[in-house]
Amino acid sequence: MKKGSSRAAKMETYKAIKYTLFICCYIFWVAGAVLIAVGIYAKIAKEQGIVDTVTADPALLLIAVGSLMFSITFCGCFGALRNGSILLQLFLGLLVVLVLLQIATAALGFVFSDMVRRRRRRNVPSFMYFQCCGVHSYKDWSLNVYFECSVTNPSLENCGVPFSCCVQRRNESVLNTMCGYGTQKTKEFETSKSIYSKGCLSNIKKCKCLFLLIFFFMVCIIPQIIMISLAAVQLNQIKKVETRKKVNTQRNMNRRNYKAPHQ
Numbered sequence: 001m002k003k004g005s006s007r008a009a010k011m012e013t014y015k016a017i018k019y020t021l022f023i024c025c026y027i028f029w030v031a032g033a034v035l036i037a038v039g040i041y042a043k044i045a046k047e048q049g050i051v052d053t054v055t056a057d058p059a060l061l062l063i064a065v066g067s068l069m070f071s072i073t074f075c076g077c078f079g080a081l082r083n084g085s086i087l088l089q090l091f092l093g094l095l096v097v098l099v100l101l102q103i104a105t106a107a108l109g110f111v112f113s114d115m116v117r118r119r120r121r122r123n124v125p126s127f128m129y130f131q132c133c134g135v136h137s138y139k140d141w142s143l144n145v146y147f148e149c150s151v152t153n154p155s156l157e158n159c160g161v162p163f164s165c166c167v168q169r170r171n172e173s174v175l176n177t178m179c180g181y182g183t184q185k186t187k188e189f190e191t192s193k194s195i196y197s198k199g200c201l202s203n204i205k206k207c208k209c210l211f212l213l214i215f216f217f218m219v220c221i222i223p224q225i226i227m228i229s230l231a232a233v234q235l236n237q238i239k240k241v242e243t244r245k246k247v248n249t250q251r252n253m254n255r256r257n258y259k260a261p262h263q
Helices: 003-043 058-082 084-119 138-145 199-263
Strands: none
Touching: 003 058, 003 199, 058 084, 058 199, 084 199
């Protein structure tokens, strides 16, 4: 009785894994088809002056990504539904390679961007690597008592900005800390030669986009890892069933061979 109930429970679990994998693959399969359709529509509907390079034409990128997604999830859909071990192995292999490529690309992007940031920040004050000055513009420093642009301000930095706003040129080994003096009196196009005239708020918002990219990456990668796990479990179960069938077949043959001489 216990064996029967345990087998029934295993069968229910197997069915749940099978149909969950099928549904996941089906969703991405449809999404791949939609991407292909949108890409083809965008390509056809484009006006004159078509650019046929992959880097410059988003329509080609959509078609390429959609085709890849459609092909891989096709193997997953029919492999899961028909218990096809070959299709599931192909799906699993392709998806593992794809996930590894995505992780490697993300890691390389992070490493190289981090190297660039470190080079910029070397011997440079905090926030200077944002290449900005003030909140909205460099003139925001007029609200500071030391940089206030008024006759009553006795500070030497009157109508100036802090040296963290200064543009450090490549051939300069020492930063000119006085480059911001009197810059609030000059026009923006003139000050841009010596200081960063744009505000930091927009640049900090751009930096926040990194977290959105990480979130988007995780949203994309987690379903793929789930599908890899489900496909691996289903493949393992299929192999167990096939092994059990072979053992039973061999056992039946042995019984027949044993009974034949005694008849």
